[in-house]
Amino acid sequence: MRREPKATSKSKATVLGSEDSFRMLVEGVTDYAIVMLDPEGHVVSWNPGAERIKGYTRDEIVGKHFSCFYPPEAIKRGVPEKELKAAIKHGRFEDEGWRVRKDGKQFWASVVISALRDKAGKLRGFAKVTRELTERRRNEEQIRILNEQQQTILDASPTMIFYKDRENRFIRVNESFARANGRSKEEMEGKTCWDIYPRETADNYWQDDKEVMSTGQPKLDIVERMETQKGTMYVQSDKIPYRDLEGNVIGVIGFTLDITGRKQAEERIQQQSREIMELSTPVMQVWQGVVVAPLIGSLDSQRTQQFMERLLDRIVETNSPVALVDIMGVPTVDTQTAQHLIETVAAVRLLGAQVVLTGVRPAIAQTLVHLGIDLSGIITRSSLSAGLLVAFEVLNLQVVSKSASR
Amino acid sequence: MNDLQQGEFPIESENDIVSARRLVRNAAVAAGFGLTDVTRIVTAASELTRNIYVHAKSGVMRWRFLKSESKVGLELTFEDSGLGIPNVAKAMEAGYSTGNGLGMGLPGAKRLTDEMTVHSEVGKGTTVVVRKWLTK
Numbered sequence: 001m002r003r004e005p006k007a008t009s010k011s012k013a014t015v016l017g018s019e020d021s022f023r024m025l026v027e028g029v030t031d032y033a034i035v036m037l038d039p040e041g042h043v044v045s046w047n048p049g050a051e052r053i054k055g056y057t058r059d060e061i062v063g064k065h066f067s068c069f070y071p072p073e074a075i076k077r078g079v080p081e082k083e084l085k086a087a088i089k090h091g092r093f094e095d096e097g098w099r100v101r102k103d104g105k106q107f108w109a110s111v112v113i114s115a116l117r118d119k120a121g122k123l124r125g126f127a128k129v130t131r132e133l134t135e136r137r138r139n140e141e142q143i144r145i146l147n148e149q150q151q152t153i154l155d156a157s158p159t160m161i162f163y164k165d166r167e168n169r170f171i172r173v174n175e176s177f178a179r180a181n182g183r184s185k186e187e188m189e190g191k192t193c194w195d196i197y198p199r200e201t202a203d204n205y206w207q208d209d210k211e212v213m214s215t216g217q218p219k220l221d222i223v224e225r226m227e228t229q230k231g232t233m234y235v236q237s238d239k240i241p242y243r244d245l246e247g248n249v250i251g252v253i254g255f256t257l258d259i260t261g262r263k264q265a266e267e268r269i270q271q272q273s274r275e276i277m278e279l280s281t282p283v284m285q286v287w288q289g290v291v292v293a294p295l296i297g298s299l300d301s302q303r304t305q306q307f308m309e310r311l312l313d314r315i316v317e318t319n320s321p322v323a324l325v326d327i328m329g330v331p332t333v334d335t336q337t338a339q340h341l342i343e344t345v346a347a348v349r350l351l352g353a354q355v356v357l358t359g360v361r362p363a364i365a366q367t368l369v370h371l372g373i374d375l376s377g378i379i380t381r382s383s384l385s386a387g388l389l390v391a392f393e394v395l396n397l398q399v400v401s402k403s404a405s406r
Numbered sequence: 407m408n409d410l411q412q413g414e415f416p417i418e419s420e421n422d423i424v425s426a427r428r429l430v431r432n433a434a435v436a437a438g439f440g441l442t443d444v445t446r447i448v449t450a451a452s453e454l455t456r457n458i459y460v461h462a463k464s465g466v467m468r469w470r471f472l473k474s475e476s477k478v479g480l481e482l483t484f485e486d487s488g489l490g491i492p493n494v495a496k497a498m499e500a501g502y503s504t505g506n507g508l509g510m511g512l513p514g515a516k517r518l519t520d521e522m523t524v525h526s527e528v529g530k531g532t533t534v535v536v537r538k539w540l541t542k
Binding site for chain 2: 298300301331333334336338362363364366367370371372373
C-alpha cells in the first residue's frame with residue numbers, strides 16, 4: 001500500500017518541509033526496497049519495502065556491506081563491486097538477477113543503482129531501488145518450459161504437424177514436417193505455402209484451408225500428393241480449425257501422415273490382382289476344335305468382361321466350334337454370375353460356336369433352380385469329361401477303346 | 407464384436423460382396439448347415455448384398471445365430487438407406503428389375519431361404535431380413 005497522497009498533500013508538505021515529506025514518501029513505499037549506500041557500499045538507510053523484500057530490520061542491516069544481498073557465486077565473481085563501478089561510470093546501473101534474503105531464500109530482483117553526487121560532483125553514495133519479480137520470473141520460466149515441452153512433443157511425433165494463419169503463413173511446424181520438406185523449421189516458419197510449394201499444389205492446399213476456416217469444421221482424410229525437395233510423397237492430412245480463446249478461427253492446424261509406402265503397396269496389390277485375374281481365366285485348346293475355360297473364384301463384372309473377350313478371341317483363333325466353360329471352381333453362382341454366363345453363351349453363339357457348361361455341382365444346380373434361372377438353352381454337364389464327350393459328338397468324333405477295335 | 411455367431415459388415419464396393427459371401431459361408435458352416443443349404447444361404451446373401459451395392463451404393467449386412475428350444479438357424483439382415491423400393495410386391499415378382507439384372511434377386515433369395523421380410527420406405531431405405539432354419 002502506498003501512502004504518498006497523504007505525504008504529497010500540499011499543506012502538510014509546507015508544514016513538514018520538503019525533506020520530511022520526502023522521508024515519508026520513502027517510508028511509505030513497501031513495494032520497492034529503497035536503500036541508500038555510502039560510497040563504499042555500506043547500508044545507510046533502509047525503508048519498510050526493503051525490510052519486506054529482503055527480510056532484515058533497519059537495525060540489523062544499517063552499517064553492513066550491501067554484498068550480503070548477493071548469492072555467494074556472484075560475490076565470488078565480484079558482481080557487487082562491478083555494479084557500483086558501473087553506476088559511478090554511467091551514473092546509473094540496471095540489472096535483473098537473483099538476490100538473497102536474510103533467511104537465505106533467493107528472489108528474482110530488478111535493481112537500479114544510481115550514483116549520488118553533491119553539487120561539487122563528489123560521490124556521496126548510492127541510491128539502490130529493488131523490485132521483487134520472482135513471480136513474474138517464475139511465470140516466464142513456466143511458459144518457457146511449457147513451450148519447450150510442447151516443441152519436444154511436436155518434434156517427437158512422426159506425424160507432420162503445422163499451424164497456419166489466415167494468410168496461409170506457417171506459424172509453427174514440427175521437425176517431421178520440416179524434414180519432409182527438406183528444410184529447417186526456421187526456414188519454414190513465417191513463409192507461406194506459395195513460397196514453399198509449386199503454385200498449383202499450394203493453391204490446392206489453400207483451397208482446403210479456406211474451406212476449414214470458413215466452415216469451422218475439420219476436414220479429415222485428405223489424400224493428396226505432396227511435392228517436396230526430396231520428391232513426390234503421398235500424404236493423408238487432417239485439417240482442423242485453429243481457434244483463439246474467444247473461439248474465432250484464426251488459422252488451420254494440420255496433421256499429415258506420409259502414406260507413400262502404403263500407397264505403393266496398394267498399387268502393387270492392384271497390379272498383382274490384375275495379373276492374377278489374367279492368370280485365373282486361361283482359355284486352353286485341349287483338342288482340335290475344342291477350347292476349355294476353367295473358371296476359378298468369383299465372377300465380378302470386370303472379370304467377366306475380360307474372360308468373355310479372351311474366350312471369344314481364342315474361339316476365333318483356334319477356329320473351335322465348341323467351348324467348354326467349367327464352373328467347378330466358382331463357389332457361388334448367383335443371378336449375376338448366371339447372367340454373365342448366359343451372356344457369354346449368347347456371344348459365343350454369335351460366332352457360330354457353342355458352349356458346354358461343365359462342373360455344375362449338385363448344390364449349385366439346386367440353387368440355380370431355386371433362383372429360377374432358366375439355363376434350358378445351354379448344354380450343361382456335371383463334369384469336364386462329360387462335357388468333352390459332348391464336344392466330340394459335336395465334332396463328329398468318337399473315342400474308341402484300342403482293345404475293342406482289334 | 408464380430409464373430410461367427412453374430413456380426414456386421416459394411417457393403418461399400420463390389421469386393422465387399424465377395425467378402426460378405428465368405429463371412430456368411432463361415433457363419434453358416436459354423437451353425438451346422440450342410441453343403442446345399444450353405445450354398446443357398448451364401449447365394450441369397452450374394453443377391454441381397456448386390457442389391458445394396460447396385461441400388462443404394464452402400465449399406466450393411468448383419469448376421470446372427472437363432473436359437474429356440476426346438477430349432478436353430480441363421481438370420482441375415484441387409485440394411486441400406488438408398489432410394490427404397492416403391493412397390494415391394496412387384497419387386498418380389500420374377501423378372502421385374504429396375505436395374506440391368508435378371509430380376510431374380512429378391513424372389514430368388516426368398517426361395518433360397520425359409521423366411522424373408524422386406525421393409526422399404528421410398529427415400530429412406532430398405533431392410534431385408536432372411537432366416538434359414540436348420541432342419542434336424
